[in-house]
Amino acid sequence: MAQTxxxxxxxxxIVVFLSSLVAMGIxxxxxxxxxxxxxxxxxxxxxxxxxxxxxxxxxxxxxxKISYALSFIVNSVANGFSVSAYYIDQKELLNIxxxxxxxxxxxxxxxxxxxxxxxxxxxKKNICISAIVIGCIMLVTFxxxxxxxxxxxxxxxxxxxxxxxxxxxxxxxxxxNKRYVLSDISFGSFGAFIIITIVVLFVISDGELLEAFDxxxxxxxxxxxxxxxxx
Numbered sequence: 001m002a003q004t005x006x007x008x009x010x011x012x013x014i015v016v017f018l019s020s021l022v023a024m025g026i027x028x029x030x031x032x033x034x035x036x037x038x039x040x041x042x043x044x045x046x047x048x049x050x051x052x053x054x055x056x057x058x059x060x061x062x063x064x065k066i067s068y069a070l071s072f073i074v075n076s077v078a079n080g081f082s083v084s085a086y087y088i089d090q091k092e093l094l095n096i097x098x099x100x101x102x103x104x105x106x107x108x109x110x111x112x113x114x115x116x117x118x119x120x121x122x123x124k125k126n127i128c129i130s131a132i133v134i135g136c137i138m139l140v141t142f143x144x145x146x147x148x149x150x151x152x153x154x155x156x157x158x159x160x161x162x163x164x165x166x167x168x169x170x171x172x173x174x175x176x177n178k179r180y181v182l183s184d185i186s187f188g189s190f191g192a193f194i195i196i197t198i199v200v201l202f203v204i205s206d207g208e209l210l211e212a213f214d215x216x217x218x219x220x221x222x223x224x225x226x227x228x229x230x231x
Contacts, residue, residue, distance in 0.1 A: 017114040020167035023076045030080025043084035050078035068182035075189035082197045089204040102156035106164030128172030166192040
């Protein structure tokens with residue numbers, strides 16, 4: 001019995017890694033779908049509704065474990081709908097080839113973290129913290145490249161990396177302990193949705209979201225909206 005538990009514990013990082021790949025795939029597909037059926041910021045509303053639906057599904061996981069996986073899938077779809085509001089607002093056309101290219105860095109980051117956590121479980125926290133720092137540096141890099149080169153590849157790299165960082169956090173929490181891995185994955189998907197949605201709201205509101213919470217301070221006039229027209 002103890003051996004079975006140990007095997008299950010050792011498999012947790014790969015379960016998180018594989019679920020992250022699933023989340024990335026669903027994210028790409030749902031973003032493409034949402035931009036084709038939504039107008040303006042409506043994807044944000046649909047995404048929020050999906051997240052609300054995922055809450056009781058997650059709670060039901062205490063009785064039926066598969067509900068955790070369903071909650072995670074629903075939130076992954078919700079992420080795509082929220083991000084669709086950004087691309088519709090910025091008038092950026094999505095390209096599935098570039099979208100999958102944008103997922104290369106976060107997938108490589110997740111794979112390296114998974115590999116290192118498997119090899120050196122005793123320093124998993126340091127590994128995950130280092131990965132999160134690297135991920136945050138890349139987030140800033142993608143923002144700069146998006147501004148300078150005005151490309152969908154970099155903006156989607158930003159969102160997919162943001163999604164991956166939550167998986168890194170889940171991997172660090174759930175690896176090599178007695179926590180139920182699907183519950184952590186599901187719970188992490190809520191955090192990913194909230195942060196991604198806040199970022200989208202900030203961008204499409206031209207920073208007025210910060211002003212609403214008195215974070216920006218001072219007299220910050222509304223910046224002219226930067227619209228992008230892709231051919």
